[in-house]
Amino acid sequence: MAFKKITKDKIFWRSVVLLGLAFAFIYQFVSMLFDYGGLDFNAFYEDKLAGDSWIRFSIGILVSAFLYGFIISYGQFLSKIKRDKKREIE
Numbered sequence: 001m002a003f004k005k006i007t008k009d010k011i012f013w014r015s016v017v018l019l020g021l022a023f024a025f026i027y028q029f030v031s032m033l034f035d036y037g038g039l040d041f042n043a044f045y046e047d048k049l050a051g052d053s054w055i056r057f058s059i060g061i062l063v064s065a066f067l068y069g070f071i072i073s074y075g076q077f078l079s080k081i082k083r084d085k086k087r088e089i090e
Contacts, residue, residue, distance in 0.1 A: 002078055002081055005081070006074060006077045006078065006081070009077070012073055012074075012077055015069070015073040015076070015077075016066065016069040016070050016073045017069060018069070019068065019069040019072050019073055020065035020066050020068055020069030020070075021065060021069075023064075023065050023068045023069065024061050024062075024064070024065040027064075028061070032044050035047075
C-alpha cells in the first residue's frame with residue numbers, strides 16, 4: 001500500500017506545503033504580469049482582494065495549491081519508492 005506509506009510520512013506533507021505555496025506564489029506573480037501588464041499591485045488588490053472577494057480568492061488559491069502540491073509530491077515519492085524497489089531487485 002504505497003498510498004498509506006507515502007501519506008504517513010511527515011516529509012511528504014512538508015513537501016506538499018512547500019510545493020503548494022511555491023506554486024501559489026509563482027502562479028499569482030505570473031498571472032499579475034499577464035493580466036495587468038506588469039507589477040501592478042494596486043489593480044491586483046482591487047480585483048482580487050477588495051471587498052468580500054478575498055475570501056473566495058483565498059480559498060481558491062489554498063485548494064489549488066494543496067492539490068498541486070499533493071499531486072506533484074505524491075508522484076515524486078511514488079517514483080522514489082519504485083526506484084528503491086528496483087534497486088533492491090538488482
